Amino acid sequence: MADALLRVERLSVALPTRTGYHKAVDDLSFAVDAGEVMGIAGESGSGKTITALSLFGLLPHGARVTGSIQLDGTELTAMTSKQLRAIRGRQIAMVSQDPATSLHPILPIGTQLTEHMRHHLGVSKPEARSRAADLLATVRIPDPERALRSYAGQFSGGMRQRIAIAVALAAEPRLLVADEPTTALDVTVQAGILRLLDRLCRERGLAVIVITHDLGVMSATAGRLCVMYAGRLAEAGPTAELLTRPRHPYTRGLLDALPHPEAAGAALVPIGGSVPSLGRVPDGCPFHPRCRYARPSCATDRPEPGPVAPAHLLACPPDPLRAAS
Amino acid sequence: MSEPVLQLSAIAVEYRRGGQRVRAVDGVDLTVARGEIIGLVGESGCGKSTLARAAVGLEPLAAGRVTFEGRDVPHLGRRRRPAYLRGLQMVFQDPYESLNPRRTIGELIADGDRLAGGTRRDGLRHAAELLERVGLPATAVDSYPHEFSGGQRQRIAIARTLATQPSCLIADEPISALDASAQAQIANLLSELVDDADLGLVLVSHDLSVVRQVADRVAVMYLGRIVEIGDTDTVWASPRHPYTEALVAAIPRADGAGVLPVDLPGDVPDPASPPAGCRFHPRCPIVQDSCRELDQQLAPVAGREIACHVRSRSAAPAR
Numbered sequence: 001m002a003d004a005l006l007r008v009e010r011l012s013v014a015l016p017t018r019t020g021y022h023k024a025v026d027d028l029s030f031a032v033d034a035g036e037v038m039g040i041a042g043e044s045g046s047g048k049t050i051t052a053l054s055l056f057g058l059l060p061h062g063a064r065v066t067g068s069i070q071l072d073g074t075e076l077t078a079m080t081s082k083q084l085r086a087i088r089g090r091q092i093a094m095v096s097q098d099p100a101t102s103l104h105p106i107l108p109i110g111t112q113l114t115e116h117m118r119h120h121l122g123v124s125k126p127e128a129r130s131r132a133a134d135l136l137a138t139v140r141i142p143d144p145e146r147a148l149r150s151y152a153g154q155f156s157g158g159m160r161q162r163i164a165i166a167v168a169l170a171a172e173p174r175l176l177v178a179d180e181p182t183t184a185l186d187v188t189v190q191a192g193i194l195r196l197l198d199r200l201c202r203e204r205g206l207a208v209i210v211i212t213h214d215l216g217v218m219s220a221t222a223g224r225l226c227v228m229y230a231g232r233l234a235e236a237g238p239t240a241e242l243l244t245r246p247r248h249p250y251t252r253g254l255l256d257a258l259p260h261p262e263a264a265g266a267a268l269v270p271i272g273g274s275v276p277s278l279g280r281v282p283d284g285c286p287f288h289p290r291c292r293y294a295r296p297s298c299a300t301d302r303p304e305p306g307p308v309a310p311a312h313l314l315a316c317p318p319d320p321l322r323a324a325s
Numbered sequence: 326m327s328e329p330v331l332q333l334s335a336i337a338v339e340y341r342r343g344g345q346r347v348r349a350v351d352g353v354d355l356t357v358a359r360g361e362i363i364g365l366v367g368e369s370g371c372g373k374s375t376l377a378r379a380a381v382g383l384e385p386l387a388a389g390r391v392t393f394e395g396r397d398v399p400h401l402g403r404r405r406r407p408a409y410l411r412g413l414q415m416v417f418q419d420p421y422e423s424l425n426p427r428r429t430i431g432e433l434i435a436d437g438d439r440l441a442g443g444t445r446r447d448g449l450r451h452a453a454e455l456l457e458r459v460g461l462p463a464t465a466v467d468s469y470p471h472e473f474s475g476g477q478r479q480r481i482a483i484a485r486t487l488a489t490q491p492s493c494l495i496a497d498e499p500i501s502a503l504d505a506s507a508q509a510q511i512a513n514l515l516s517e518l519v520d521d522a523d524l525g526l527v528l529v530s531h532d533l534s535v536v537r538q539v540a541d542r543v544a545v546m547y548l549g550r551i552v553e554i555g556d557t558d559t560v561w562a563s564p565r566h567p568y569t570e571a572l573v574a575a576i577p578r579a580d581g582a583g584v585l586p587v588d589l590p591g592d593v594p595d596p597a598s599p600p601a602g603c604r605f606h607p608r609c610p611i612v613q614d615s616c617r618e619l620d621q622q623l624a625p626v627a628g629r630e631i632a633c634h635v636r637s638r639s640a641a642p643a644r
Contacts, residue, residue: 043504156592157369186368186531191575191586198585213505216534220585245579246638257509258540258579267516268509268538275475 004031005207005275006055006092011067013047013054013231015278021064022279024050026231028067029305032122034174035205037197039222039239041215041254045275047231052177055092057084086252088191090120093168097180099160103152109136109163110148114168120171124171135166139196158189165196169206176200179211194221215254219243224311227251230276230286232304237312247314247321249291293320330493330525331413333379336389338372338379347597348377348387351549357493357525362516364536364557365465365529366572367546370593372405376546377497377529381415383408411440414486418606420478420499424470430456430481431466437488440509448488455484459514476507483514493525494518500535508532512539533574539560545569548604549596552621555629568605611635 025047027235032038034057040048053059055069057076069076071091081113096102104112113132116292117123123131129148136144139162152160161181168176178197182190198221200206216223218239226236227248235248246252253271276282282289288298296317305313308322338350350373357363365373378384380391385400392398393413417423426431434455435448438637443451453463459480470478479499486494496515500508516539519526530536536543545556545568553566564570574587589609596601600607606616614634623633631637 026507043506090572105363158592187533187575187586188368188571188589189592191577192588192590194577194580195585195588213577219579219581219583221576238585240581243579254505255579257506259512259534261507267513270509270513274476274507 002105003033005034005072006032006209007070008055009068009070011051011054011065011069013050014064015050015060016062016291017210017278019279019296024231024278024279025054026281028228028231028233029280030233030236032175032207032209034207035201037201037208037210037222039218040211040228041208041213041218042228042234043213043254043275045230045277048228050231051180051228052094052179052209052211056088056094057081069241086120089116089168089173089207090109090171091173092177093171093173095161095164095178095181097183099157099164099184100152102164103160105152108149108151110195112167113148116167116170132166132170136163138169139163139164139166140192140254158185158192161185161189161193162196163201165193169200171279173206175207175209177209177211180213180265181210182217183212183214184222190217195249197221208214213254215243215258227254232286233313233315234287234318235312235314236305241309241312247308247312247319248287248316249293249320250287252321253290254322268306293318328358329356330359330394331355331527332375332392333380334390334392336376336379336391338375338384338386339387342597345597348549349596350379350600351548351599352389353546353551355380355527355544355551355554357527359492360519360523360524361542362519362526362528362540364533364540364543365527365546366531366533366536366543368572368593369531369572370548370596371546372596373529373546374497377415377495377527380527381413382410382496383415385510411489412492414489414491414494416479416482416486416494416496416499420470420475420482420503421502423482424478424485426470428471429466430468433470433481434466434485434488437485441489446631448510451488452484455487456481458487459484460510474508476503477505479507479511480514483511483518487518487522491522491524492623493527495529497529499528500528500530501532508535515539527615533572546571546633548593548599550604550632551623552605552633554623559628563627565626565629565636566605566633567609567611569631571608571610605633 009029011025011028012023014021042048065077110132114128117128133144136147141147182193189217201208222239225239226244228232229250233252256269271290284299284301285303288294303315303317307317308314333355340349349448356590367373382401396409431449431452434452435445438451440450452466452580456465457463463478500511512535541556543560544551544555547568553569564573571589577586601622602618603616606612623630623632624637626637
């Protein structure tokens with residue numbers, strides 16, 4: 001994949017805390033092609049959102065970034081904030097979890113859509129207006145002309161998320177980062193948003209990174225999946241393979257914690273313990289205190305992601321699930 | 326299943342909005358027995374949280390009646406809860422807001438004990454036991470809520486309700502603010518508690534898959550009314566109301582098959598002006614002319630009750 005749209009190599013992000021700098025993202029590498037949906041999964045505290053923010057240069061003040069983030073061959077980590085402003089919105093855009101906070105409450109929807117286009121694409125006001133109406137129609141907002149004059153508060157949660165996606169797409173970015181885009185929505189509305197993202201990928205060649213803890217959402221949308229734990233890559237590969245034949249005990253654990261339509265009434269199997277907080281990540285494999293397959297070497301040897309099948313990386317050298325897969 | 330612990334009879338709840346009366350809950354009957362978990366599901370705006378609040382006396386009733394262990398549950402307003410309602414408790418959605426940040430976990434839980442007639446000292450001792458029962462260390466009694474994660478806080482909130490020795494719990498989206506793994510833990514905990522203490526539990530959730538896992542019966546709400554109610558297995562295996570069908574089809578499954586969930590177009594209508602006839606008819610895939618006029622009543626079909634005369638009629642000859 002020499003021509004990946006986004007290539008992240010050995011990215012580490014250290015955040016300042018009261019007890020010094022601690023790595024929220026630790027030696028993470030992945031790539032995303034145009035027209036592809038890639039998922040990043042993990043519990044809260046696994047570093048998913050910090051990874052997303054680092055793509056935009058929107059990390060908390062004082063964060064230390066090492067490694068490389070290349071968008072179409074251009075290095076983003078070395079950019080000034082002015083250069084980054086020209087990329088954000090234009091090349092990469094973000095859709096966040098809560099459409100109630102990502103849209104401006106007292107600016108009309110039309111203004112929020114057209115300001116992006118005017119700023120990044122330099123189109124005229126009437127041209128921007130008509131493009132904005134088209135965009136709202138694309139995301140299936142009824143009566144786009146009227147919607148342009150309306151305010152965020154006049155729409156339901158699902159409609160607001162569609163509008164937030166339209167705003168993100170206004171300057172025709174090539175990569176969309178969707179951080180828990182449907183977590184706040186009902187399942188019926190979620191289904192509509194997932195179908196919309198899928199359609200945008202196919203029709204516009206848009207690359208999408210979906211960040212979510214919901215493996216059901218991943219299964220429906222993402223072709224490839226990265227599972228993160230405590231800032232590191234635990235396992236990455238084709239979604240169908242990871243969900244049917246997981247090799248990392250953490251991926252297995254995430255799947256076991258889900259209710260299975262076929263196994264009604266059986267108790268859910270939660271993963272014991274919780275994600276370590278910043279600065280309390282154990283030595284060796286960060287997952288070993290919660291892992292039921294842990295052996296003594298797991299507490300000392302840091303696992304590195306290595307290939308176990310075509311396009312399938314695993315950071316678990318003992319590989320206890322190999323036989324099962 | 327034993328005698329009903331909580332009974333809702335034809336209850337309606339109204340809000341006032343800009344001079345208009347909005348019926349958020351419109352004629353719901355529900356009976357909860359001890360040792361039973363009832364899952365209450367539906368999209369946001371369907372009235373499920375309002376129903377939960379009305380069931381414990383937090384909302385005034387516009388019609389109908391709620392009884393707990395045979396006695397009326399009045400609307401409380403600012404009044405003190407009568408002692409006989411002690412056994413009816415609520416678990417709220419957000420464990421970040423439902424626990425007082427300035428009081429220790431022990432004090433928070435001991436409140437429940439004092440309501441049950443114990444002393445503060447007994448309450449603190451009991452708190453340690455309750456914390457272990459919900460899977461937290463007994464030493465947590467001296468800690469403050471901010472020292473715990475969302476899942477742990479929800480355990481604390483549950484321990485607090487247990488201190489009152491409840492016979493019925495109403496849990497309003499108790500797991501939706503939590504991570505998948507923490508969700509599984511809390512869902513399991515609730516189901517164990519129901520078995521151990523012979524509680525009745527109403528589990529309000531928009532997450533059908535969790536309700537499917539733990540609930541004995543499921544009630545599906547749409548725009549203030551129950552449209553389908555029955556044994557969870559029966560309803561899940563073959564939903565009969567078109568709305569339930571849409572809800573089940575919309576759940577993405579983590580099976581790696583890459584199948585996109587099925588969309589249900591349109592939004593829940595404004596409850597201030599509900600559609601005439603069947604309230605689901607504007608979004609219904611099998612709508613008929615009669616649906617626009619005929620009000621739907623729950624009727625038994627294939628081992629559960631549904632409020633859809635189209636499906637009731639088509640099922641009738643088969644039986």
